[in-house]
Amino acid sequence: MTFADILESLGGMGRFQRLSVAFLALPLAMLASHNLLQNFTAGVPGHHCQIRITANYTRYVNNVTKEMGAESLLRISIPMDKNQKAERCRRFVTTQWRLLDPNATRANDTKVDTEPCADGWTYDRSMFRSTIVSEWDLVCDSWTLRQMAQSIYMAGVLIGSLLIGGLSDRFGRKALIIWCYLQMGVAGACTAFAPNFTAYCVLRFLCGMAMSGISLNSVSLCMEWIPTKYRAIIGTINGYCYTTGQFILAGVAYAIPDWRWLQLAVSLPFFVFFLYSWLFVESARWLASSGKEKRAVKALKKAAWINGRKKEGEKLSVEVLKSSMQKELSSNKSSHSMADLVRTPGVRKISCGVSFVWFATSFAYYGLAMDLQNFGFNLYLTQLVFGAVDFPAKFISVMTITFVGRRFSQALSLILAGLCILANIFVPQDLNNLRMAFAVIGKGSLAASFNCAYIFSGELFPTVIRQSGMGLGGTMARVGSMIAPLVKMTGEFFSPLPLIIYGTAPIISGTVACFLPETRNVPLPETIEEVERRSRPSQEDEQQMKVLLDFTKPDPNKDGS
Numbered sequence: 001m002t003f004a005d006i007l008e009s010l011g012g013m014g015r016f017q018r019l020s021v022a023f024l025a026l027p028l029a030m031l032a033s034h035n036l037l038q039n040f041t042a043g044v045p046g047h048h049c050q051i052r053i054t055a056n057y058t059r060y061v062n063n064v065t066k067e068m069g070a071e072s073l074l075r076i077s078i079p080m081d082k083n084q085k086a087e088r089c090r091r092f093v094t095t096q097w098r099l100l101d102p103n104a105t106r107a108n109d110t111k112v113d114t115e116p117c118a119d120g121w122t123y124d125r126s127m128f129r130s131t132i133v134s135e136w137d138l139v140c141d142s143w144t145l146r147q148m149a150q151s152i153y154m155a156g157v158l159i160g161s162l163l164i165g166g167l168s169d170r171f172g173r174k175a176l177i178i179w180c181y182l183q184m185g186v187a188g189a190c191t192a193f194a195p196n197f198t199a200y201c202v203l204r205f206l207c208g209m210a211m212s213g214i215s216l217n218s219v220s221l222c223m224e225w226i227p228t229k230y231r232a233i234i235g236t237i238n239g240y241c242y243t244t245g246q247f248i249l250a251g252v253a254y255a256i257p258d259w260r261w262l263q264l265a266v267s268l269p270f271f272v273f274f275l276y277s278w279l280f281v282e283s284a285r286w287l288a289s290s291g292k293e294k295r296a297v298k299a300l301k302k303a304a305w306i307n308g309r310k311k312e313g314e315k316l317s318v319e320v321l322k323s324s325m326q327k328e329l330s331s332n333k334s335s336h337s338m339a340d341l342v343r344t345p346g347v348r349k350i351s352c353g354v355s356f357v358w359f360a361t362s363f364a365y366y367g368l369a370m371d372l373q374n375f376g377f378n379l380y381l382t383q384l385v386f387g388a389v390d391f392p393a394k395f396i397s398v399m400t401i402t403f404v405g406r407r408f409s410q411a412l413s414l415i416l417a418g419l420c421i422l423a424n425i426f427v428p429q430d431l432n433n434l435r436m437a438f439a440v441i442g443k444g445s446l447a448a449s450f451n452c453a454y455i456f457s458g459e460l461f462p463t464v465i466r467q468s469g470m471g472l473g474g475t476m477a478r479v480g481s482m483i484a485p486l487v488k489m490t491g492e493f494f495s496p497l498p499l500i501i502y503g504t505a506p507i508i509s510g511t512v513a514c515f516l517p518e519t520r521n522v523p524l525p526e527t528i529e530e531v532e533r534r535s536r537p538s539q540e541d542e543q544q545m546k547v548l549l550d551f552t553k554p555d556p557n558k559d560g561s
Contacts, residue, residue, distance in 0.1 A: 149197075173221045
């Protein structure tokens with residue numbers, strides 16, 4: 001009898017498991033609001049230099065504007081770029097009154113002296129009433145600060161993956177997820193009142209740490225309480241909750257165009273999640289593997305009672321649990337560390353493969369998802385389309401995960417995403433619809449890859465270091481998301497280079513995933529020793545290999561004639 005058999009006897013996928021999945025899934029829907037929030041709170045509105053005479057003679061210019069129109073005023077004050085749009089970062093040193101003549105041309109504009117926007121900028125507020133870009137002038141020479149803010153948020157997620165993954169393996173899933181809900185609520189709400197850019201970045205960093213802890217512990221609590229055959233379905237439900245969150249973000253951002261109120265709106269729900277999270281039951285699988293058998297039995301009895309299996313729960317005792325998990329508990333070390341991820345060959349192979357998968361998935365995903373304004377479509381509609389594609393993508397992925405296998409699904413989704421990204425290199429810039437189609441398919445494939453990675457990675461690592469392993473995957477994912485904005489800058493040297501890099505990484509990682517062990521219909525490993533045992537060929541396999549080698553070995557008695 002194994003731990004999986006105990007769960008099955010106490011109700012399997014009963015009322016307790018369904019309630020746990022539901023209450024853990026709700027916060028996941030709000031994580032997308034924080035992950036992709038800067039598409040809206042840091043949206044770049046149309047802008048140009050504040051007109052010189054506006055800065056000095058406001059009352060006079062108001063009269064002039066009424067007489068000749070704002071367009072004419074802009075014409076004589078701001079040079080035009082190659083697309084005949086007002087330059088964003090330069091203005092004429094002196095007002096070019098000659099351009100009021102309708103017959104005048106701008107052919108000599110390049111010879112006219114221009115200067116940077118010394119008096120600030122004028123922003124188009126038709127789409128965004130207020131963003132951190134317009135409030136703190138993160139444009140022109142300061143445009144990199146916008147990318148820095150997103151990188152700092154991802155740095156928080158990175159630190160969270162490293163820190164919280166190990167802490168939850170030591171102190172439990174429940175304690176860490178409660179703390180992360182509270183941290184997300186407090187830090188997110190305080191961000192809405194940030195007095196300056198520095199405070200904003202610090203608070204976003206804390207939000208990133210909390211986000212990482214919530215996602216990691218939600219997955220582990222789900223997986224460790226449900227039977228093996230339901231793991232893929234539950235993992236996909238969690239993925240769909242994140243997808244639903246993308247729709248929520250688009251709707252809330254459209255309804256609230258001011259970044260401070262938007263930030264507050266997506267942060268307050270985490271206080272509700274914090275209040276009800278105290279009702280969560282700690283993972284009995286983790287408790288048993290950590291030597292806390294009495295608490296594990298208590299948790300299992302509570303699950304049995306909620307599932308209507310009170311009699312079966314009463315039969316359970318510490319002795320029954322120990323005898324059922326004797327093999328796992330006898331070889332379990334008192335403590336584990338991140339070093340266990342690379343100490344033995346089997347786990348080391350898994351760690352390397354998982355690192356490749358998570359890095360490439362996140363790297364390419366955020367390269368697409370955090371650059372919605374550059375597709376040339378309505379930002380809110382683009383967010384909806386990018387969210388909508390996740391539904392069919394994740395449905396197809398769960399079918400292949402369930403009926404074909406995790407390894408095949410992981411490799412296929414990564415390679416397909418890479419090919420779609422590379423295809424856009426050969427599509428002309430003016431074919432926006434085709435470019436958008438390839439980007440949407442690529443983003444859907446990456447969403448499917450994320451969906452598979454959460455399930456696949458959790459099944460590959462043993463219980464005693466599962467959170468550390470998931471933390472490693474999260475770490476590599478955040479490294480990818482931090483590097484992604486920097487890769488965009490390489491386009492200044494060779495315009496297709498960012499797409500080449502974004503597309504190549506998933507293809508390489510998809511190939512690496514082919515060498516990971518398949519976990520479909522395989523019980524969760526409890527210990528490192530179990531993983532190593534599975535990674536070694538059995539005696540029967542070794543005997544068959546020996547027979548094959550003997551059969552193919554040339555006979556020394558023959559001279560070859």
